[in-house]
Amino acid sequence: MTKKRILWLLFSAIFLFFLFKIYDSPERxxxxxxxxxxxxxxxxxxxxxxxxxxxxxxxxxxxxxxxxxxxxxxxxxxxxxxxxxxxxxxxxxxxxxxxxxxxxxxxxxxxxxxxxxxxxxxxxxxxxxxxxxxxxxxxxxxxxxxxxxxxxxxxxxxxxxxxxxxxxxxxAEKYIKYLEKTISLVKERTHDIPAKKRKKVFQGFSPSHLITLGGDTFMQERIEQAGCINAAKTVITIGKRTGLHSGLGEVSMEQVLEWNPDILVINYGKPKDLYNHPQWKNIKAVQNKKIHAQPAGVFIFNRPTAESAVIFPLWLASLAYPDRFEDICVPCLVKEFYRKIFDFDLNDQQAMDILLGIYEIRMMKGIKNRG
CATH class of the missing domain: 3.40.50.1980 (Nitrogenase molybdenum iron protein domain)
Structure with a gap:
């Protein structure tokens, strides 16, 4: 065998060895x-x-x-x-x-x-x-x-x-079971409330408080689950694109006065800003100081999220009918929800900030600061 042939065979063997290593490597x-x-x-x-x-x-x-x-x-x-x-x-x-x-x-x-x-x-x-x-x-x-x-x-x-x-x-099924359990709890506490005694709720978004979620949105179901009545039930908003997110629509002050809601939910400003406002002072919710900031957690609650599906009906029902929920610690249930479903261990302040809408206020400030 010639020296040249021996070198060629040696080279081939080395080449095949490294080729095998490449194909047998973890990267492969x-x-x-x-x-x-x-x-x-x-x-x-x-x-x-x-x-x-x-x-x-x-x-x-x-x-x-x-x-x-x-x-x-x-x-x-x-x-x-x-x-x-x-x-x-x-x-x-x-x-x-x-x-x-x-x-x-x-x-x-x-x-x-x-x-x-x-x-x-x-x-x-x-x-x-x-x-x-x-x-x-x-x-x-x-x-x-x-x-x-x-x-x-x-x-x-x-x-x-x-x-x-x-x-x-x-x-996924763990979340769904928790959702069903919470909704059942709320319905059990509110199902026997006579229609005439159910609280009427109006959600007044934006600085004017005249942007709302119509009766054709997810919020209709959320409010009904809480044993309440959506003041804006007859408002149709899905599909509107006049500068507003689909599902949101603008109503007049005259319409809100006619509805005269028992509870007002806002996402801008503070409740005290409306207590002496000349346009709002004759509304029942204002007179009885039943104005509440919309809750917010990971995301704002005026969108159909898995988070709000659990918390919003419980929050609203406990505010509308406190005597029916006096044995329930709502902030404790909020902490339980995030611990069991999100693996988040919230502290007491974080749980209250969710229920008081503080996280939406912070988010809106962040959006404005970013331009």
């Missing part, structure tokens, strides 16, 4: 895992392939960021909305949220380059944002049923969908 194993896929169907009935397992999640729906914490997959988040990043409660409990990209500001406004750089395995969003991502990238998109008309059954369906996508069905 990880590549195989990354290339593994499964087929999922989103809430619009679209079927497509995603990485299996899903390790990097971009949640681009405003109210839905909280679902990652409910299902315990917050460590898989690679991109979120700017609104979630500005959530004071999230920043207090999960400071790492500040380091995540926030490519989605408002509906339809997405920084595509920032989203691509976050390298998500999947994007979950509503119609408008998801459509943009599909058009401009190759990232798999799962569409949600994002409507202001979402009721409790829709919330359950959405949570189960997330549980299916992230393979955390046990956590």
């Amino acid at each position: 194993e990880n590549t195989n895992i990354k290339e593994s896929t499964r087929t999922i169907t989103d809430m619009k009935g679209r079927t497509f392939q995603v990485a299996d397992p899903i390790r990097r999640i971009a949640l681009l729906g405003g109210p839905t960021g909280q679902v990652a914490f409910i299902l315990g997959v917050q460590d898989r988040l690679c991109a979120v909305t700017n609104t979630l990043k500005m959530s004071k409660l999230i920043r207090e409990i999960y400071p790492d949220i500040k380091e995540l990209p926030g490519p989605r500001t408002t509906s339809g406004n997405i920084n595509i380059e920032e989203l691509i750089s976050s390298n998500p395995d999947i994007v979950i969003s509503g119609d408008i944002d998801g459509g943009i991502v599909l058009e401009k990238t190759r990232i798999p998109v799962a569409f949600l049923e994002d409507s202001m008309g979402e009721g409790i059954e829709d919330i359950k369906k959405e949570i189960r969908f997330y549980g299916y996508v992230f393979q955390t069905l046990e956590r």
Whole structure:
């Protein structure tokens, strides 16, 4: 055998050795895992392939960021909305949220380059944002049923969908059982209240307090679950786009005076600002000092979120009928909810800040400060 042939065989052996090592290395194993896929169907009935397992999640729906914490997959988040990043409660409990990209500001406004750089395995969003991502990238998109008309059954369906996508069905069912338990508690305490004695509630948002949620929104169900009456039941607001978020509509002061609500829920200013206001002073809620700030936690409660579905009816019912809830510590139940469902150990002040709407005030200040 010639020397030249021996050298060639030696070179070939070394080459094959290193080639085998490369294909047998952990990096190669990880590549195989990354290339593994499964087929999922989103809430619009679209079927497509995603990485299996899903390790990097971009949640681009405003109210839905909280679902990652409910299902315990917050460590898989690679991109979120700017609104979630500005959530004071999230920043207090999960400071790492500040380091995540926030490519989605408002509906339809997405920084595509920032989203691509976050390298998500999947994007979950509503119609408008998801459509943009599909058009401009190759990232798999799962569409949600994002409507202001979402009721409790829709919330359950959405949570189960997330549980299916992230393979955390046990956590999803844990939330649903807690939701059903809380609603049953509230209904048990309020179901026998005669129609004529049920409290009428008006939600007056914005600085004017004349923006409200209509009877065709999720809030109709929330108020009824609390044993109350929605003063704005006849107002139709879903689909309106006159400078307002879908589900919100403007009413006149004359209409509010005619409704004469027993309870007024606001999300701007302080209750004392209305007690001596000439336009509002003749309303029953003002005269009886039954003005309350809208609660807010991870997200504002004037959107159909999984968080508000549990807390809002309990909060409202306890304020409307305190004698029927005098044996219940509502702040204690709020702490229990976040501990059992979010794995958040709130302190007493944080629980009260949720119920008093402090987190919405802080969020709105953050939005203004960012311009």
